[in-house]
Amino acid sequence: MEQILEVKDLHVSFNTYAGEVKAVRGVSFELNKGETLAFVGESGCGKTVTAKAILRLLKPPFAEIKEGSQILYQGRDVVHMDKKALSSYRGEEVSMIFQDPMTSLNPTMKIGKQIMESLRIHKHISKQEARKEAIELLRLVNIPSPETRVDSYPHELSGGMRQRVMIAIALACSPNILIADEPTTALDVTIQIQIMDLLKDLKTKLGTAIILVTHDLGVVANFADRVQVMYAGQVLERGTTKEIFEDSRHPYTWALLSSVPTLAKESKQELYALKGTPPDLILPLNHCPFAARCEHCMQICKERNPAETVLSETHRVSCWLQHPDAPRTLTFNGKEARS
Protein backbone atom coordinates (compact mmCIF):
# COMPACT_ATOMS: atom_id res chain seq x y z
CA MET A 1 0.00 0.00 0.00
CA GLU A 2 1.18 3.45 -0.81
CA GLN A 3 1.91 5.63 2.17
CA ILE A 4 0.83 9.27 1.84
CA LEU A 5 1.21 10.68 5.31
CA GLU A 6 3.75 9.97 7.94
CA VAL A 7 3.84 11.57 11.37
CA LYS A 8 6.93 10.97 13.45
CA ASP A 9 7.33 11.82 17.10
CA LEU A 10 4.84 14.70 17.07
CA HIS A 11 4.95 16.92 20.12
CA VAL A 12 2.49 19.80 20.52
CA SER A 13 2.37 22.16 23.47
CA PHE A 14 0.07 24.96 24.51
CA ASN A 15 1.64 27.87 26.29
CA THR A 16 -0.81 28.89 28.99
CA TYR A 17 -0.49 31.10 32.04
CA ALA A 18 -0.44 28.02 34.22
CA GLY A 19 2.48 26.58 32.26
CA GLU A 20 3.27 24.53 29.21
CA VAL A 21 0.49 22.03 28.52
CA LYS A 22 1.99 19.13 26.61
CA ALA A 23 -1.08 18.08 24.71
CA VAL A 24 0.56 15.68 22.27
CA ARG A 25 3.57 13.70 23.46
CA GLY A 26 5.39 11.80 20.78
CA VAL A 27 2.66 10.57 18.49
CA SER A 28 3.79 8.63 15.42
CA PHE A 29 1.67 7.02 12.77
CA GLU A 30 1.32 6.65 9.04
CA LEU A 31 -1.63 6.79 6.70
CA ASN A 32 -1.96 4.83 3.49
CA LYS A 33 -3.73 5.86 0.35
CA GLY A 34 -7.49 5.40 0.53
CA GLU A 35 -7.65 3.95 4.02
CA THR A 36 -9.58 5.17 7.03
CA LEU A 37 -7.70 5.65 10.27
CA ALA A 38 -9.66 6.41 13.42
CA PHE A 39 -8.32 8.32 16.43
CA VAL A 40 -10.19 7.12 19.48
CA GLY A 41 -10.00 8.35 23.04
CA GLU A 42 -11.80 10.46 25.60
CA SER A 43 -11.98 14.26 25.51
CA GLY A 44 -8.68 16.04 25.96
CA CYS A 45 -6.46 13.16 24.91
CA GLY A 46 -4.92 14.99 21.95
CA LYS A 47 -6.97 13.59 19.07
CA THR A 48 -8.11 16.92 17.67
CA VAL A 49 -4.78 18.60 18.34
CA THR A 50 -2.99 15.90 16.36
CA ALA A 51 -5.51 16.28 13.54
CA LYS A 52 -5.13 20.07 13.47
CA ALA A 53 -1.36 19.78 13.57
CA ILE A 54 -1.46 17.84 10.30
CA LEU A 55 -3.03 20.91 8.66
CA ARG A 56 -0.93 23.31 10.71
CA LEU A 57 -4.15 24.88 11.99
CA LEU A 58 -2.82 25.39 15.50
CA LYS A 59 -2.20 29.05 16.23
CA PRO A 60 1.26 30.08 17.33
CA PRO A 61 2.49 31.39 19.71
CA PHE A 62 -0.23 29.87 21.90
CA ALA A 63 0.09 26.44 20.33
CA GLU A 64 3.46 25.17 19.27
CA ILE A 65 4.59 22.16 17.27
CA LYS A 66 7.79 21.23 19.02
CA GLU A 67 11.17 21.02 17.36
CA GLY A 68 11.93 17.50 16.18
CA SER A 69 8.35 16.69 15.27
CA GLN A 70 7.95 15.49 11.72
CA ILE A 71 4.88 15.55 9.53
CA LEU A 72 5.60 14.26 6.06
CA TYR A 73 2.97 14.47 3.36
CA GLN A 74 4.15 12.45 0.38
CA GLY A 75 7.64 13.11 1.61
CA ARG A 76 7.11 16.87 1.92
CA ASP A 77 7.86 18.47 5.25
CA VAL A 78 4.63 20.04 6.51
CA VAL A 79 6.00 21.47 9.76
CA HIS A 80 8.31 23.88 7.95
CA MET A 81 6.12 24.76 4.95
CA ASP A 82 6.00 28.46 4.07
CA LYS A 83 2.72 30.37 3.76
CA LYS A 84 2.39 29.82 0.04
CA ALA A 85 3.06 26.12 0.12
CA LEU A 86 0.75 25.77 3.09
CA SER A 87 -2.05 27.54 1.28
CA SER A 88 -1.91 25.13 -1.64
CA TYR A 89 -1.43 22.13 0.67
CA ARG A 90 -4.51 22.97 2.70
CA GLY A 91 -7.71 22.22 0.88
CA GLU A 92 -6.08 20.74 -2.17
CA GLU A 93 -4.02 17.94 -0.63
CA VAL A 94 -5.52 17.65 2.82
CA SER A 95 -8.79 19.13 4.01
CA MET A 96 -10.81 19.03 7.15
CA ILE A 97 -14.38 19.00 8.41
CA PHE A 98 -15.23 20.06 11.91
CA GLN A 99 -17.36 18.98 14.77
CA ASP A 100 -20.05 21.62 14.84
CA PRO A 101 -21.61 22.42 11.46
CA MET A 102 -23.68 25.18 13.08
CA THR A 103 -20.60 27.34 13.65
CA SER A 104 -18.25 26.09 10.95
CA LEU A 105 -19.75 28.02 8.06
CA ASN A 106 -19.45 31.76 7.60
CA PRO A 107 -22.95 33.07 8.47
CA THR A 108 -22.80 36.03 6.08
CA MET A 109 -21.59 34.21 2.98
CA LYS A 110 -23.70 32.12 0.62
CA ILE A 111 -22.83 28.45 0.82
CA GLY A 112 -22.16 28.34 -2.90
CA LYS A 113 -19.58 31.06 -2.53
CA GLN A 114 -17.96 29.19 0.33
CA ILE A 115 -17.57 26.13 -1.85
CA MET A 116 -16.43 28.20 -4.82
CA GLU A 117 -13.77 29.85 -2.69
CA SER A 118 -11.94 26.57 -2.35
CA LEU A 119 -12.33 25.76 -6.07
CA ARG A 120 -11.09 29.14 -7.17
CA ILE A 121 -8.03 29.09 -4.94
CA HIS A 122 -6.80 25.72 -6.07
CA LYS A 123 -8.16 25.20 -9.56
CA HIS A 124 -7.93 28.78 -10.83
CA ILE A 125 -11.21 28.60 -12.70
CA SER A 126 -13.73 31.29 -13.59
CA LYS A 127 -16.70 32.18 -11.42
CA GLN A 128 -19.20 30.54 -13.76
CA GLU A 129 -17.27 27.28 -13.88
CA ALA A 130 -16.77 27.31 -10.12
CA ARG A 131 -20.48 27.85 -9.63
CA LYS A 132 -21.29 24.92 -11.89
CA GLU A 133 -18.88 22.74 -9.97
CA ALA A 134 -20.27 23.91 -6.64
CA ILE A 135 -23.74 22.81 -7.76
CA GLU A 136 -22.31 19.44 -8.80
CA LEU A 137 -20.64 19.09 -5.42
CA LEU A 138 -23.89 19.87 -3.63
CA ARG A 139 -25.55 17.19 -5.72
CA LEU A 140 -22.73 14.79 -4.83
CA VAL A 141 -23.39 15.25 -1.10
CA ASN A 142 -27.13 14.68 -1.69
CA ILE A 143 -28.45 18.16 -1.12
CA PRO A 144 -31.88 18.45 -2.74
CA SER A 145 -32.35 21.07 -5.51
CA PRO A 146 -28.70 22.18 -5.51
CA GLU A 147 -29.38 24.85 -8.18
CA THR A 148 -31.35 26.93 -5.68
CA ARG A 149 -29.49 25.82 -2.53
CA VAL A 150 -26.24 27.17 -3.90
CA ASP A 151 -27.56 30.65 -3.10
CA SER A 152 -28.68 29.80 0.42
CA TYR A 153 -27.10 31.16 3.54
CA PRO A 154 -26.01 28.72 6.25
CA HIS A 155 -28.82 29.73 8.61
CA GLU A 156 -31.34 28.55 6.04
CA LEU A 157 -30.08 24.97 6.28
CA SER A 158 -30.43 22.31 8.97
CA GLY A 159 -27.45 20.91 10.88
CA GLY A 160 -27.23 17.80 8.73
CA MET A 161 -27.41 19.85 5.53
CA ARG A 162 -24.69 22.16 6.79
CA GLN A 163 -22.44 19.22 7.53
CA ARG A 164 -23.07 18.06 3.96
CA VAL A 165 -22.01 21.49 2.77
CA MET A 166 -18.88 21.20 4.91
CA ILE A 167 -18.13 17.88 3.27
CA ALA A 168 -18.69 19.44 -0.16
CA ILE A 169 -16.23 22.22 0.71
CA ALA A 170 -13.69 19.72 1.98
CA LEU A 171 -13.98 17.50 -1.07
CA ALA A 172 -14.14 20.36 -3.59
CA CYS A 173 -10.60 19.87 -4.82
CA SER A 174 -10.58 16.08 -4.34
CA PRO A 175 -7.92 16.04 -1.63
CA ASN A 176 -5.93 12.91 -0.87
CA ILE A 177 -6.70 13.09 2.82
CA LEU A 178 -9.86 14.20 4.57
CA ILE A 179 -9.63 14.84 8.28
CA ALA A 180 -13.03 14.47 9.90
CA ASP A 181 -12.98 15.85 13.43
CA GLU A 182 -15.98 14.30 15.16
CA PRO A 183 -18.15 14.94 12.12
CA THR A 184 -21.32 13.56 13.69
CA THR A 185 -21.03 14.54 17.34
CA ALA A 186 -23.28 17.59 17.03
CA LEU A 187 -25.94 15.84 14.96
CA ASP A 188 -29.03 13.73 15.63
CA VAL A 189 -28.52 9.98 15.58
CA THR A 190 -30.52 9.50 12.38
CA ILE A 191 -28.54 12.23 10.66
CA GLN A 192 -25.29 10.76 11.99
CA ILE A 193 -25.92 7.58 10.03
CA GLN A 194 -26.70 9.54 6.88
CA ILE A 195 -23.52 11.57 7.18
CA MET A 196 -21.35 8.53 7.87
CA ASP A 197 -22.95 6.65 4.97
CA LEU A 198 -22.26 9.64 2.76
CA LEU A 199 -18.61 9.74 3.83
CA LYS A 200 -18.28 6.00 3.25
CA ASP A 201 -19.84 6.36 -0.17
CA LEU A 202 -17.60 9.26 -1.18
CA LYS A 203 -14.56 7.48 0.12
CA THR A 204 -15.10 4.56 -2.23
CA LYS A 205 -16.05 6.90 -5.06
CA LEU A 206 -13.12 9.29 -4.73
CA GLY A 207 -10.51 7.13 -3.03
CA THR A 208 -9.83 9.70 -0.34
CA ALA A 209 -8.00 8.60 2.77
CA ILE A 210 -9.80 9.63 5.94
CA ILE A 211 -8.58 10.41 9.40
CA LEU A 212 -11.61 10.06 11.61
CA VAL A 213 -11.44 11.67 15.03
CA THR A 214 -14.18 10.32 17.23
CA HIS A 215 -15.15 8.89 20.57
CA ASP A 216 -18.03 6.95 19.11
CA LEU A 217 -16.82 3.36 18.91
CA GLY A 218 -19.90 2.34 16.96
CA VAL A 219 -18.85 4.66 14.16
CA VAL A 220 -15.32 3.29 14.31
CA ALA A 221 -16.46 -0.32 14.02
CA ASN A 222 -18.53 0.42 10.94
CA PHE A 223 -16.24 2.81 9.23
CA ALA A 224 -12.54 2.55 10.06
CA ASP A 225 -9.87 0.28 8.61
CA ARG A 226 -7.40 0.94 11.37
CA VAL A 227 -7.78 2.35 14.87
CA GLN A 228 -5.39 4.27 17.05
CA VAL A 229 -6.31 4.53 20.73
CA MET A 230 -5.01 7.73 22.27
CA TYR A 231 -4.64 8.81 25.85
CA ALA A 232 -2.92 11.82 27.43
CA GLY A 233 -1.30 12.78 24.14
CA GLN A 234 0.11 9.33 23.44
CA VAL A 235 -0.91 6.38 21.33
CA LEU A 236 -1.54 3.45 23.66
CA GLU A 237 -2.68 0.88 21.16
CA ARG A 238 -3.04 0.65 17.42
CA GLY A 239 -4.26 -2.00 15.09
CA THR A 240 -6.80 -2.92 12.46
CA THR A 241 -10.40 -2.43 13.52
CA LYS A 242 -10.73 -6.18 13.88
CA GLU A 243 -7.67 -6.41 16.11
CA ILE A 244 -8.82 -3.59 18.34
CA PHE A 245 -12.37 -4.81 18.72
CA GLU A 246 -11.62 -8.52 19.00
CA ASP A 247 -8.14 -8.80 20.37
CA SER A 248 -7.32 -5.56 22.19
CA ARG A 249 -4.49 -5.72 24.67
CA HIS A 250 -4.48 -2.43 26.51
CA PRO A 251 -6.54 -1.98 29.68
CA TYR A 252 -7.58 1.46 28.46
CA THR A 253 -8.96 -0.01 25.24
CA TRP A 254 -10.82 -2.54 27.35
CA ALA A 255 -12.27 0.29 29.42
CA LEU A 256 -13.40 2.11 26.29
CA LEU A 257 -14.99 -1.01 24.85
CA SER A 258 -16.70 -1.81 28.15
CA SER A 259 -18.31 1.58 28.35
CA VAL A 260 -20.21 1.13 25.09
CA PRO A 261 -23.87 0.41 25.85
CA THR A 262 -25.09 -2.75 24.12
CA LEU A 263 -28.61 -3.86 23.50
CA ALA A 264 -27.82 -7.53 24.03
CA LYS A 265 -26.73 -7.20 27.63
CA GLU A 266 -29.13 -7.59 30.51
CA SER A 267 -30.81 -4.22 30.61
CA LYS A 268 -30.58 -4.07 34.42
CA GLN A 269 -26.80 -4.15 34.33
CA GLU A 270 -25.20 -0.84 35.12
CA LEU A 271 -23.04 0.59 32.32
CA TYR A 272 -19.32 0.43 32.96
CA ALA A 273 -17.65 3.76 33.62
CA LEU A 274 -13.92 4.26 33.95
CA LYS A 275 -13.14 5.97 37.24
CA GLY A 276 -10.87 8.98 37.64
CA THR A 277 -9.72 11.60 35.17
CA PRO A 278 -6.84 11.78 32.69
CA PRO A 279 -3.53 13.11 34.06
CA ASP A 280 -2.77 16.83 34.18
CA LEU A 281 -0.89 17.50 30.96
CA ILE A 282 1.17 20.30 32.49
CA LEU A 283 2.99 17.78 34.65
CA PRO A 284 5.78 15.62 33.23
CA LEU A 285 4.86 11.98 32.62
CA ASN A 286 7.69 9.53 32.90
CA HIS A 287 5.53 6.53 33.59
CA CYS A 288 2.54 4.96 31.88
CA PRO A 289 -0.05 7.76 31.58
CA PHE A 290 -2.87 5.37 32.34
CA ALA A 291 -1.27 3.92 35.51
CA ALA A 292 -3.39 5.94 37.95
CA ARG A 293 -6.68 4.58 36.57
CA CYS A 294 -5.60 1.13 35.48
CA GLU A 295 -7.10 -1.90 37.18
CA HIS A 296 -4.03 -3.94 36.34
CA CYS A 297 -1.48 -1.39 37.47
CA MET A 298 1.87 -2.79 38.62
CA GLN A 299 4.86 -1.20 40.32
CA ILE A 300 6.75 -0.76 37.04
CA CYS A 301 3.79 1.09 35.48
CA LYS A 302 4.28 3.94 37.94
CA GLU A 303 7.99 4.16 37.28
CA ARG A 304 8.62 3.85 33.58
CA ASN A 305 6.79 4.33 30.33
CA PRO A 306 6.38 1.04 28.46
CA ALA A 307 7.82 0.70 24.96
CA GLU A 308 5.62 -0.33 22.08
CA THR A 309 5.21 -4.08 21.76
CA VAL A 310 4.73 -5.37 18.24
CA LEU A 311 1.97 -7.97 18.20
CA SER A 312 1.47 -8.22 14.46
CA GLU A 313 2.35 -6.22 11.41
CA THR A 314 -0.47 -3.82 12.24
CA HIS A 315 -1.14 -4.36 15.92
CA ARG A 316 1.00 -2.62 18.52
CA VAL A 317 0.44 -1.81 22.15
CA SER A 318 2.29 0.17 24.81
CA CYS A 319 1.67 -1.70 28.04
CA TRP A 320 3.81 -3.41 30.66
CA LEU A 321 1.39 -6.31 30.70
CA GLN A 322 3.01 -7.43 27.47
CA HIS A 323 6.37 -7.81 29.19
CA PRO A 324 7.47 -11.46 29.63
CA ASP A 325 7.72 -10.98 33.40
CA ALA A 326 4.22 -9.58 33.77
CA PRO A 327 1.54 -11.70 35.43
CA ARG A 328 -0.98 -13.22 33.04
CA THR A 329 -3.98 -11.07 32.55
CA LEU A 330 -7.15 -11.72 30.66
CA THR A 331 -7.96 -9.80 27.51
CA PHE A 332 -11.17 -7.96 26.99
CA ASN A 333 -12.75 -11.08 25.55
CA GLY A 334 -11.43 -13.39 28.23
CA LYS A 335 -8.43 -14.74 26.33
CA GLU A 336 -4.99 -14.61 27.84
CA ALA A 337 -3.29 -11.33 27.20
CA ARG A 338 0.17 -12.49 26.30
CA SER A 339 0.82 -14.17 23.04
Next chain:
Amino acid sequence: MVKYVIKRVLYMLLTLLIIITVTFFMMHSIPGDPLASMARNLPEQTRENYYAKYGLDKPAGEQYLIFMENLITEGDLGESIRYPGRSVTDTLLTNSRVSGTTGGLALLFGIAIGVTLGIVAALNKNKWPDYIVMFIAIMGITIPAFVMAALLQYFFTVQFHLLPTTGWGRPENLVLPVIVLSFNTIATYARYVKSNMLEVMNQDYILTAEAKGVTPFNVIKNHVLRNAFLPCITILGGQIASVFTGSFVVERIFSIPGLGFYYISSINDRDYTMILGTTVFFGALFVVAQLLIDIVYGVLDPRMRIKAKD
Protein backbone atom coordinates in the same frame (compact mmCIF):
# COMPACT_ATOMS: atom_id res chain seq x y z
CA MET B 1 -40.19 44.79 3.15
CA VAL B 2 -42.52 47.70 2.38
CA LYS B 3 -44.97 46.39 4.94
CA TYR B 4 -42.18 46.17 7.48
CA VAL B 5 -41.09 49.76 6.87
CA ILE B 6 -44.67 51.03 7.15
CA LYS B 7 -45.09 49.18 10.40
CA ARG B 8 -41.85 50.62 11.71
CA VAL B 9 -42.84 54.16 10.69
CA LEU B 10 -46.12 53.82 12.57
CA TYR B 11 -44.26 52.65 15.66
CA MET B 12 -41.90 55.61 15.22
CA LEU B 13 -44.81 58.05 15.26
CA LEU B 14 -46.18 56.39 18.37
CA THR B 15 -42.79 56.65 20.05
CA LEU B 16 -42.59 60.34 19.16
CA LEU B 17 -46.09 60.96 20.52
CA ILE B 18 -45.09 59.40 23.82
CA ILE B 19 -41.85 61.42 23.93
CA ILE B 20 -43.73 64.66 23.30
CA THR B 21 -46.44 63.92 25.85
CA VAL B 22 -44.05 62.91 28.60
CA THR B 23 -41.76 65.89 27.92
CA PHE B 24 -44.68 68.29 27.84
CA PHE B 25 -46.05 67.33 31.23
CA MET B 26 -42.66 66.88 32.88
CA MET B 27 -41.69 70.33 31.66
CA HIS B 28 -44.84 71.82 33.16
CA SER B 29 -44.14 70.11 36.45
CA ILE B 30 -40.87 72.02 36.93
CA PRO B 31 -41.43 74.96 39.29
CA GLY B 32 -41.53 78.35 37.55
CA ASP B 33 -42.47 79.23 34.01
CA PRO B 34 -40.90 81.09 31.08
CA LEU B 35 -42.27 84.48 32.11
CA ALA B 36 -41.79 84.24 35.87
CA SER B 37 -38.55 86.15 36.13
CA MET B 38 -39.48 88.82 33.62
CA ALA B 39 -43.06 89.38 34.72
CA ARG B 40 -42.46 89.44 38.45
CA ASN B 41 -42.27 93.25 38.73
CA LEU B 42 -44.96 94.05 36.19
CA PRO B 43 -48.39 95.34 37.12
CA GLU B 44 -51.10 92.73 37.54
CA GLN B 45 -52.89 93.52 34.28
CA THR B 46 -49.77 93.56 32.12
CA ARG B 47 -48.66 90.26 33.57
CA GLU B 48 -52.00 88.66 32.80
CA ASN B 49 -51.84 89.98 29.24
CA TYR B 50 -48.41 88.46 28.81
CA TYR B 51 -49.53 85.08 30.06
CA ALA B 52 -52.60 85.24 27.81
CA LYS B 53 -50.44 86.09 24.80
CA TYR B 54 -48.54 82.79 25.08
CA GLY B 55 -51.60 80.85 26.20
CA LEU B 56 -49.95 80.13 29.52
CA ASP B 57 -53.12 81.12 31.39
CA LYS B 58 -54.91 78.05 30.10
CA PRO B 59 -54.71 74.67 31.92
CA ALA B 60 -51.80 72.40 30.89
CA GLY B 61 -54.10 69.89 29.22
CA GLU B 62 -55.54 72.52 26.94
CA GLN B 63 -52.09 73.88 26.13
CA TYR B 64 -51.05 70.39 25.19
CA LEU B 65 -53.95 70.00 22.79
CA ILE B 66 -53.23 73.36 21.14
CA PHE B 67 -49.55 72.45 20.77
CA MET B 68 -50.35 69.09 19.23
CA GLU B 69 -52.89 70.63 16.86
CA ASN B 70 -50.35 73.15 15.60
CA LEU B 71 -47.67 70.52 15.28
CA ILE B 72 -49.78 68.04 13.38
CA THR B 73 -51.74 70.40 11.11
CA GLU B 74 -48.97 72.88 10.29
CA GLY B 75 -45.78 71.27 11.53
CA ASP B 76 -45.42 74.38 13.66
CA LEU B 77 -43.37 74.15 16.84
CA GLY B 78 -44.25 77.71 17.83
CA GLU B 79 -42.16 80.69 18.73
CA SER B 80 -39.43 80.86 21.33
CA ILE B 81 -40.73 82.48 24.51
CA ARG B 82 -37.29 83.55 25.70
CA TYR B 83 -36.35 85.08 22.36
CA PRO B 84 -39.59 86.57 21.01
CA GLY B 85 -39.86 86.63 17.25
CA ARG B 86 -37.65 83.60 16.66
CA SER B 87 -39.45 80.55 15.35
CA VAL B 88 -38.32 77.31 17.00
CA THR B 89 -38.31 75.47 13.67
CA ASP B 90 -35.98 78.06 12.13
CA THR B 91 -33.61 77.92 15.06
CA LEU B 92 -33.50 74.15 14.89
CA LEU B 93 -32.83 74.07 11.17
CA THR B 94 -30.23 76.83 11.09
CA ASN B 95 -28.27 75.71 14.14
CA SER B 96 -28.47 72.00 13.47
CA ARG B 97 -26.83 72.63 10.11
CA VAL B 98 -23.85 74.11 11.94
CA SER B 99 -23.76 71.25 14.45
CA GLY B 100 -24.25 68.76 11.64
CA THR B 101 -21.20 70.05 9.77
CA THR B 102 -18.83 69.68 12.72
CA GLY B 103 -20.51 66.58 14.07
CA GLY B 104 -20.76 64.86 10.69
CA LEU B 105 -17.12 65.52 9.87
CA ALA B 106 -16.12 64.35 13.33
CA LEU B 107 -18.13 61.16 12.93
CA LEU B 108 -16.69 60.34 9.50
CA PHE B 109 -13.17 61.15 10.64
CA GLY B 110 -13.65 59.24 13.88
CA ILE B 111 -15.01 56.11 12.21
CA ALA B 112 -12.31 56.09 9.53
CA ILE B 113 -9.47 56.45 12.03
CA GLY B 114 -11.12 54.32 14.72
CA VAL B 115 -11.85 51.37 12.44
CA THR B 116 -8.33 51.49 10.99
CA LEU B 117 -6.76 51.57 14.43
CA GLY B 118 -9.04 48.75 15.57
CA ILE B 119 -7.97 46.55 12.67
CA VAL B 120 -4.29 47.33 13.26
CA ALA B 121 -4.66 46.51 16.96
CA ALA B 122 -6.49 43.23 16.32
CA LEU B 123 -3.93 42.04 13.78
CA ASN B 124 -1.07 42.87 16.12
CA LYS B 125 -2.61 41.64 19.34
CA ASN B 126 -0.27 41.95 22.31
CA LYS B 127 2.40 43.68 20.25
CA TRP B 128 3.40 47.34 20.33
CA PRO B 129 0.87 48.64 17.72
CA ASP B 130 -1.90 47.13 19.84
CA TYR B 131 -0.58 48.81 22.98
CA ILE B 132 -0.34 52.18 21.24
CA VAL B 133 -3.88 51.95 19.89
CA MET B 134 -5.29 50.92 23.23
CA PHE B 135 -3.41 53.79 24.88
CA ILE B 136 -5.01 56.23 22.43
CA ALA B 137 -8.39 54.61 23.02
CA ILE B 138 -8.13 54.92 26.78
CA MET B 139 -7.04 58.57 26.42
CA GLY B 140 -9.98 59.22 24.13
CA ILE B 141 -12.44 57.80 26.60
CA THR B 142 -11.00 59.21 29.81
CA ILE B 143 -9.91 62.73 28.84
CA PRO B 144 -12.96 65.04 28.97
CA ALA B 145 -13.71 67.08 25.86
CA PHE B 146 -13.11 70.42 27.57
CA VAL B 147 -9.61 69.38 28.69
CA MET B 148 -8.80 68.13 25.21
CA ALA B 149 -10.21 71.31 23.65
CA ALA B 150 -8.23 73.56 25.95
CA LEU B 151 -5.02 71.62 25.33
CA LEU B 152 -5.46 71.74 21.57
CA GLN B 153 -6.23 75.45 21.66
CA TYR B 154 -3.14 76.02 23.74
CA PHE B 155 -0.80 74.13 21.44
CA PHE B 156 -2.24 74.98 18.06
CA THR B 157 -3.00 78.63 18.62
CA VAL B 158 -1.18 80.02 21.62
CA GLN B 159 2.08 78.16 21.01
CA PHE B 160 2.31 77.64 17.28
CA HIS B 161 -0.25 80.10 15.88
CA LEU B 162 -1.49 77.56 13.37
CA LEU B 163 -5.23 77.69 13.83
CA PRO B 164 -7.78 80.12 15.22
CA THR B 165 -8.98 79.44 18.76
CA THR B 166 -12.64 80.09 18.23
CA GLY B 167 -15.06 81.24 15.58
CA TRP B 168 -17.14 79.98 12.76
CA GLY B 169 -17.41 80.33 9.00
CA ARG B 170 -13.96 79.47 7.74
CA PRO B 171 -12.65 75.95 7.07
CA GLU B 172 -9.79 76.33 9.56
CA ASN B 173 -12.33 76.96 12.30
CA LEU B 174 -13.50 73.39 11.84
CA VAL B 175 -10.20 71.63 12.50
CA LEU B 176 -9.95 71.76 16.28
CA PRO B 177 -13.61 71.07 17.13
CA VAL B 178 -13.67 68.14 14.70
CA ILE B 179 -10.57 66.64 16.30
CA VAL B 180 -12.00 67.06 19.79
CA LEU B 181 -15.39 65.66 18.82
CA SER B 182 -13.94 62.72 16.93
CA PHE B 183 -11.63 61.59 19.70
CA ASN B 184 -14.34 59.74 21.55
CA THR B 185 -15.57 58.11 18.34
CA ILE B 186 -12.04 57.02 17.48
CA ALA B 187 -11.66 55.44 20.89
CA THR B 188 -15.05 53.73 20.77
CA TYR B 189 -14.58 52.25 17.31
CA ALA B 190 -10.97 51.23 17.85
CA ARG B 191 -11.90 49.23 20.91
CA TYR B 192 -15.10 47.85 19.45
CA VAL B 193 -13.61 46.82 16.11
CA LYS B 194 -10.65 45.23 17.83
CA SER B 195 -12.69 43.13 20.22
CA ASN B 196 -15.15 42.11 17.49
CA MET B 197 -12.36 41.10 15.16
CA LEU B 198 -10.66 39.03 17.81
CA GLU B 199 -13.95 37.37 18.57
CA VAL B 200 -14.61 36.57 14.91
CA MET B 201 -11.06 35.34 14.42
CA ASN B 202 -11.72 32.70 17.07
CA GLN B 203 -14.84 31.42 15.33
CA ASP B 204 -14.94 27.96 13.82
CA TYR B 205 -15.66 29.25 10.33
CA ILE B 206 -12.32 31.03 10.26
CA LEU B 207 -10.71 27.65 10.85
CA THR B 208 -12.80 26.27 8.00
CA ALA B 209 -11.55 29.04 5.73
CA GLU B 210 -7.96 28.38 6.74
CA ALA B 211 -8.40 24.66 6.19
CA LYS B 212 -9.60 25.49 2.65
CA GLY B 213 -6.29 27.13 1.95
CA VAL B 214 -7.52 30.74 1.99
CA THR B 215 -4.51 32.99 2.47
CA PRO B 216 -4.27 34.94 5.76
CA PHE B 217 -4.96 38.24 3.98
CA ASN B 218 -8.08 36.90 2.29
CA VAL B 219 -9.29 35.32 5.51
CA ILE B 220 -9.30 38.78 7.08
CA LYS B 221 -10.73 40.50 4.01
CA ASN B 222 -13.46 38.01 3.10
CA HIS B 223 -14.37 36.35 6.36
CA VAL B 224 -13.37 38.46 9.34
CA LEU B 225 -14.11 42.08 8.46
CA ARG B 226 -17.75 41.84 7.42
CA ASN B 227 -18.67 39.73 10.41
CA ALA B 228 -16.71 41.99 12.74
CA PHE B 229 -18.22 45.23 11.40
CA LEU B 230 -21.84 44.15 11.69
CA PRO B 231 -22.20 44.78 15.43
CA CYS B 232 -20.49 48.17 15.00
CA ILE B 233 -23.42 49.38 12.92
CA THR B 234 -25.64 49.16 15.98
CA ILE B 235 -23.73 51.84 17.85
CA LEU B 236 -23.82 54.06 14.80
CA GLY B 237 -27.56 54.71 15.24
CA GLY B 238 -27.32 56.76 18.39
CA GLN B 239 -24.29 58.61 17.09
CA ILE B 240 -25.98 59.78 13.89
CA ALA B 241 -28.70 61.46 15.93
CA SER B 242 -26.22 63.25 18.19
CA VAL B 243 -24.35 64.61 15.18
CA PHE B 244 -27.07 67.19 14.51
CA THR B 245 -27.79 68.11 18.08
CA GLY B 246 -24.21 69.10 18.70
CA SER B 247 -22.24 69.19 21.89
CA PHE B 248 -22.95 71.85 24.49
CA VAL B 249 -19.41 71.87 25.86
CA VAL B 250 -17.45 71.78 22.62
CA GLU B 251 -19.64 74.33 20.87
CA ARG B 252 -19.32 76.66 23.84
CA ILE B 253 -15.51 76.41 23.94
CA PHE B 254 -15.07 77.06 20.23
CA SER B 255 -17.95 79.58 19.97
CA ILE B 256 -19.76 77.52 17.38
CA PRO B 257 -23.34 78.68 16.79
CA GLY B 258 -24.71 75.13 16.97
CA LEU B 259 -27.71 73.59 18.60
CA GLY B 260 -26.03 72.15 21.68
CA PHE B 261 -26.41 75.41 23.58
CA TYR B 262 -30.21 75.37 23.34
CA TYR B 263 -30.55 71.97 24.99
CA ILE B 264 -29.29 73.43 28.25
CA SER B 265 -30.42 77.03 28.02
CA SER B 266 -34.00 76.24 27.05
CA ILE B 267 -34.46 74.24 30.22
CA ASN B 268 -32.84 76.91 32.40
CA ASP B 269 -35.09 79.52 30.84
CA ARG B 270 -38.18 77.29 31.06
CA ASP B 271 -38.55 78.15 27.37
CA TYR B 272 -41.38 75.66 26.88
CA THR B 273 -41.59 75.78 23.11
CA MET B 274 -37.82 75.48 22.72
CA ILE B 275 -37.62 72.54 25.14
CA LEU B 276 -40.26 70.71 23.17
CA GLY B 277 -38.68 71.67 19.88
CA THR B 278 -35.24 70.39 20.78
CA THR B 279 -36.64 67.22 22.32
CA VAL B 280 -38.88 66.43 19.37
CA PHE B 281 -35.97 67.11 17.02
CA PHE B 282 -33.61 64.74 18.80
CA GLY B 283 -36.31 62.13 19.28
CA ALA B 284 -37.27 62.19 15.62
CA LEU B 285 -33.65 61.98 14.46
CA PHE B 286 -33.02 59.12 16.83
CA VAL B 287 -35.92 56.96 15.75
CA VAL B 288 -35.27 57.64 12.06
CA ALA B 289 -31.59 56.75 12.53
CA GLN B 290 -32.59 53.53 14.27
CA LEU B 291 -34.89 52.61 11.41
CA LEU B 292 -32.16 53.30 8.86
CA ILE B 293 -29.70 51.21 10.85
CA ASP B 294 -32.14 48.32 11.00
CA ILE B 295 -32.68 48.48 7.25
CA VAL B 296 -28.94 48.65 6.57
CA TYR B 297 -28.40 45.77 8.99
CA GLY B 298 -30.90 43.70 7.04
CA VAL B 299 -29.04 44.40 3.83
CA LEU B 300 -25.65 43.47 5.28
CA ASP B 301 -26.60 40.53 7.48
CA PRO B 302 -28.58 37.81 5.69
CA ARG B 303 -29.77 36.42 9.03
CA MET B 304 -31.65 39.67 9.70
CA ARG B 305 -33.15 39.87 6.27
CA ILE B 306 -36.91 39.91 6.16
CA LYS B 307 -38.39 37.39 3.82
CA ALA B 308 -40.23 38.99 0.94
CA LYS B 309 -43.23 36.76 1.53
CA ASP B 310 -43.83 37.74 5.14
